[in-house]
Amino acid sequence: MEVNLPHRSPPVAAMGRPASDWNPEQIWDEFRNGSELAFTALYKMYVADLYHYGERLTDDKQLIEDSIHDLFVELWRQRSRYKPVQRLKFYLLKSFRNRLMKNLRRNGRIAQKNSGDQYDIELLINPAALNSESDAPAEELPGLQKGIDGLSPREKQAIVLRFYDGLTYEEIAELMTISTRSVYKLMYRALGSLKEALRV
Amino acid sequence: MRRYEEFTVADFIQDDFFLSWVKQPTSEADQFWEQWMILHPDRKHLVLEARKLVLAVDFRKTPPEAIPAEAILNRIRTSIREEVADNTTRSTRAVNPRWLAVAATLFIAVVSGTAFYLMQTADHVMVHTGYGERKRLVLPDQSVVTLNARSTLRYAPAWDTDEHREVWLNGEAFFEVTKSETSQKFLVHTGNVNVEVLGTTFNVLNRRGKTQVVLNTGRVRLTSDDAKEKAITMEPGELAELSEGQDDFITRQVNPKLYTSWTSNQLIFQQSTLKDIMQILEDNYGYDVVNHVGELEDVTFTGTIPTVDLDTVLYVLSETYGVDFSKGDEAIVISARGGGEH
Numbered sequence: 238m239e240v241n242l243p244h245r246s247p248p249v250a251a252m253g254r255p256a257s258d259w260n261p262e263q264i265w266d267e268f269r270n271g272s273e274l275a276f277t278a279l280y281k282m283y284v285a286d287l288y289h290y291g292e293r294l295t296d297d298k299q300l301i302e303d304s305i306h307d308l309f310v311e312l313w314r315q316r317s318r319y320k321p322v323q324r325l326k327f328y329l330l331k332s333f334r335n336r337l338m339k340n341l342r343r344n345g346r347i348a349q350k351n352s353g354d355q356y357d358i359e360l361l362i363n364p365a366a367l368n369s370e371s372d373a374p375a376e377e378l379p380g381l382q383k384g385i386d387g388l389s390p391r392e393k394q395a396i397v398l399r400f401y402d403g404l405t406y407e408e409i410a411e412l413m414t415i416s417t418r419s420v421y422k423l424m425y426r427a428l429g430s431l432k433e434a435l436r437v
Numbered sequence: 438m439r440r441y442e443e444f445t446v447a448d449f450i451q452d453d454f455f456l457s458w459v460k461q462p463t464s465e466a467d468q469f470w471e472q473w474m475i476l477h478p479d480r481k482h483l484v485l486e487a488r489k490l491v492l493a494v495d496f497r498k499t500p501p502e503a504i505p506a507e508a509i510l511n512r513i514r515t516s517i518r519e520e521v522a523d524n525t526t527r528s529t530r531a532v533n534p535r536w537l538a539v540a541a542t543l544f545i546a547v548v549s550g551t552a553f554y555l556m557q558t559a560d561h562v563m564v565h566t567g568y569g570e571r572k573r574l575v576l577p578d579q580s581v582v583t584l585n586a587r588s589t590l591r592y593a594p595a596w597d598t599d600e601h602r603e604v605w606l607n608g609e610a611f612f613e614v615t616k617s618e619t620s621q622k623f624l625v626h627t628g629n630v631n632v633e634v635l636g637t638t639f640n641v642l643n644r645r646g647k648t649q650v651v652l653n654t655g656r657v658r659l660t661s662d663d664a665k666e667k668a669i670t671m672e673p674g675e676l677a678e679l680s681e682g683q684d685d686f687i688t689r690q691v692n693p694k695l696y697t698s699w700t701s702n703q704l705i706f707q708q709s710t711l712k713d714i715m716q717i718l719e720d721n722y723g724y725d726v727v728n729h730v731g732e733l734e735d736v737t738f739t740g741t742i743p744t745v746d747l748d749t750v751l752y753v754l755s756e757t758y759g760v761d762f763s764k765g766d767e768a769i770v771i772s773a774r775g776g777g778e779h
Contacts, residue, residue: 280510285501292498302509309513359497366492381493393496400491403460405453421451428447431490 261325268312269319276316279329280309286326286402287333293358293397294337300344304337311336327408334412354413358393360385384434392427395420442477449487459491563591566608568723569747571699578602578615580623583700585609586721596621609642609720611700614655630679633658639671640697644720646681651696659686702744708737711758711771718769722747725768730760733771 261282267275284305291301308329312319322328338353362381388396391413398409406424410417441449449455458466474481564584566572572584577596584590588608596602602623614623614634625632627643630650637655641648650659652671659677660668664685671677676691698705699721706714712734715726721744728734742753751762751769761772 277510280513281506284506284509285504288504288506289496289498293496298499302505302512305509306512306516309510310516313513313517361495361497363493363495366489385494396494397496399450399456400494401496403456406451424451425447428450428490431494432446432486 262321262323265319265322265325269316269321271316276309276313279312283326283329287329290330290333290402291337293394294334294353294356295341296356297341297344300337300340304333304340307340308333308336324408326402327404327412330402330404331412354394355390356394357390358397360388360393360397380434381431382434384430387430387434388427392423392430395423396427396431399424441473442480444480444483446483446487446490449484450491455484455487456491459488561591562594563589565589569721571702576602576604578617578621578623580615581613583611585611585699587723606641606643608644609640609699611638611640611697613638629661629663629681631660633660640693642696647678648680649676649678651676651691651693653693653697661686698741699744704742704744704750706738706740706742708739710735710737714738714754715771718747718750722769724764726771727768728771730771730773733758733760 261279264275264278264282268279287305287308288301291304292298295301312332341353362385385393394413395409398404398412399406404412406420407417410420413420441452444452454466455470458470470484474484564572564574566584566586566588569586571586574582574584574590576582576592577594580602582590582604585608588606588610590604590606590608590610592604598617598619598621600621602617602621603626604624605626607627610625612623612625612634614637617623623634625634625641627641627648628646630643630648632639632641632650634655634657637657638653639655639657640651640653642650650657650671652673652675654673656670656672658668658670659679661679663683664679666685669677669686669688671688674690674693675688676696677686677688679686692707695705695707704717711728715728718724718726736758738754738757740753740757742750744750747764751764755762758771759774761770761774763770763772
């Protein structure tokens, strides 16, 4: 009589390869098909970006951790319902932000001035970036720091979403729930201040 | 489209190709921008300035190695596990007030339980049958399971001799359980019932929120948190079932052969109503069955039909009931003969 050998879930193709070779959308597809390895891989790929975004929206670390927890539990629970996504990082940042904001509201903290896009990020200068090809490395520092300190909270939010997370202006607009035009304006003003500071 | 020759610092920062080079330089991108700066020495400083800005601006953040990533992941796993436990028999709550709601989506609940198990230990084995498909498999203890159509069984690939032998079933299966030298329990978990055996043959059906066990030989014990009488012991020839919303097992004497006939590629019916038969067709072949001849619903059929192919089954039924059983893409339609030609 025929005996069928038990099936095993296929290994995640991405595991064991260097991170630079990972194709996030492919891992997302494996996750949608129920792969736990892919789920863990997604978590590990994005947990720092999510945590750091959280730190730019609130100073409540516990709430950030809770929101990451909630996001991934929900992802796993709904895994079979998701569609393929093109910009996975943006999608996760957005879902995470919505969850964090909901948790903030529930805690009655959203009314506080310093949360969400009004949260005043502390921007810093990375001196290593200034030394390499710079004509005048050392003296740029104080000026640039001054330029940075003069930025509005929303300008800082937009700058970091572009510089650090590499999001497009359209994605930044959607995250901050403002028009793309407003993002251009924020960026333009912020860059103006920074450039000026850099030349001082 | 504007060309890079006309770009300002702000334009470069806005450009996705430029930004991806700054953030994740590849040798191709390096080559492009180095070339470009050689060709446009008067614009070179703008590229460098834009790049410098992107790299120089940082923000106060927890260093990646200080993020409690492992702790959060463990919490996530615990939450998922608890959620699954809530939805399966492993919950030990005496009365589950959510039982009705859970039972209505039992299929989904059990499926997510399965997926989770794969998640917890990637080594768990999951066997699934599709429509009209049957599989016979040998478990690690040499017990044999025949899995009926549209069913899922999962179990650990290796069983320790000092632990329970456990399988999780969604759908229908016939078990021929070997006796264990160390008297290990053999446990079948369904949505609401646990079947405990020593060595025996029996059939378990777990569909639409109902678990039905028919014992051929040996002895089994059924336990359920949903039943008032938490555990009952079955005798050969007995059928026991527990449906959603019921608070006790219903038992009766049956001919076990009728319930296990599917394992020998036969459907044996004895005083089965057309309604029962429709349900079996839906369960095993995945078709919706639509009956346009309502008065036939309670007319019974006794006989044996080979289940090798669905067309034969439908032909026999059609001849017996004197109506048309026509098979479409998704549904089997029962209608009066001739469709008005008479």
